[in-house]
Amino acid sequence: MASNAHRAKKHPYLNRSTALLALVLLFFTQLLPAKALFGYSETKQDKLEAVTHWVQLLIRHIKEDTPEGNCSSREFNRCHLNNWMIFIDQIRSLPKHQQITAINQYANKKEYVIDLENYATPDYWAIVKEFLFQGGDCEDYAITKLFTMRELGYDIEMARIVVLQDTNLNIPHAVLALYVDGDILILDNQLQTVVSHSSIAHYIPLYAVNENAWWIYTPPY
Numbered sequence: 001m002a003s004n005a006h007r008a009k010k011h012p013y014l015n016r017s018t019a020l021l022a023l024v025l026l027f028f029t030q031l032l033p034a035k036a037l038f039g040y041s042e043t044k045q046d047k048l049e050a051v052t053h054w055v056q057l058l059i060r061h062i063k064e065d066t067p068e069g070n071c072s073s074r075e076f077n078r079c080h081l082n083n084w085m086i087f088i089d090q091i092r093s094l095p096k097h098q099q100i101t102a103i104n105q106y107a108n109k110k111e112y113v114i115d116l117e118n119y120a121t122p123d124y125w126a127i128v129k130e131f132l133f134q135g136g137d138c139e140d141y142a143i144t145k146l147f148t149m150r151e152l153g154y155d156i157e158m159a160r161i162v163v164l165q166d167t168n169l170n171i172p173h174a175v176l177a178l179y180v181d182g183d184i185l186i187l188d189n190q191l192q193t194v195v196s197h198s199s200i201a202h203y204i205p206l207y208a209v210n211e212n213a214w215w216i217y218t219p220p221y
Contacts, residue, residue, distance in 0.1 A: 037162065037177055037184055037205050038197050040217040054161075054209050057125045061147065081129055088151050097194075099152060100178065104187040104194050107144045111135035112189065139163070139174035141189035146176055146210070154178075160208040160215070168202040177208065 036042050049055055091102045113135040115124040126140040128147050142161045149159050158179040166173040176187040177197065184197040205217040 037160075037208070037217065038164075038200065038203050039220055040205050041220055042205075042208075042215045042217050045214045045216060048209070048212070048214060051207075051209050051214050053123070053125050054214075057127060057143065061127045081132065084128060084132055084148070085151075088148060092152060096180070100149075100180070100185060100187070101194055103145050103148045105192065107131075107141045107148070107187075108189050108192060110141070110144075112137060138189055142174050142176040142187070145187050149176075149178070156211050160210050162208040163206050165204040165206060166202060167204060172206075173203070175203075 087102075087106055091099050094102065110131060111134075114137055115121055118124065118126070118130075118134055118136065125143060126136045128144050130136070131140040131144050139161065146156075146159050146161055150156055160177045160179075161174060162177045163172065163174050165171075173190075175189075178185040178187065185194050186197050186200060187194055207217065208215045
């Protein structure tokens, strides 16, 4: 101990240089994008308003996804969310992985309907009420799964809607990614089971979003 103390006093600049080098390495490490989803590198973007259709959906979700209204109406309204809330209460006491499986299966039972048929537009992101009433396409499944997780109290920072390219079908696609117990689980309307991202080789992530931020993905090399 005494000899170490003596060396520290004798070479003060060595300690300072080492500490400075550690700070520099930490700084640049934080700047580098992390390898994550499907093995791709990701860069976090803080300006959520850049994803316009997502921000508009969040506003509509806050205003409209409330279980109120007349359930006998043939027009979709807030009361049509009652069955969703009943489902959430039924699985609330289940273990985490059973909840996740149930959520994936619940949403996947809804009919797949393209946006042009539902909304006369090629790209529309539906809130929960709209999707549960008249079905929807891939991102609508992921959106309902995300908000179901939130209703159950899951940390929204651990969930992302991921827009990607399906290289098998050569089409754009969207899934929900959950960061759980050191893994990234994929809830996909094309799969009835929840799987790890590491088991999927044909998805190229483009960007992901949740209520607080969004991410851009780039190839690992």
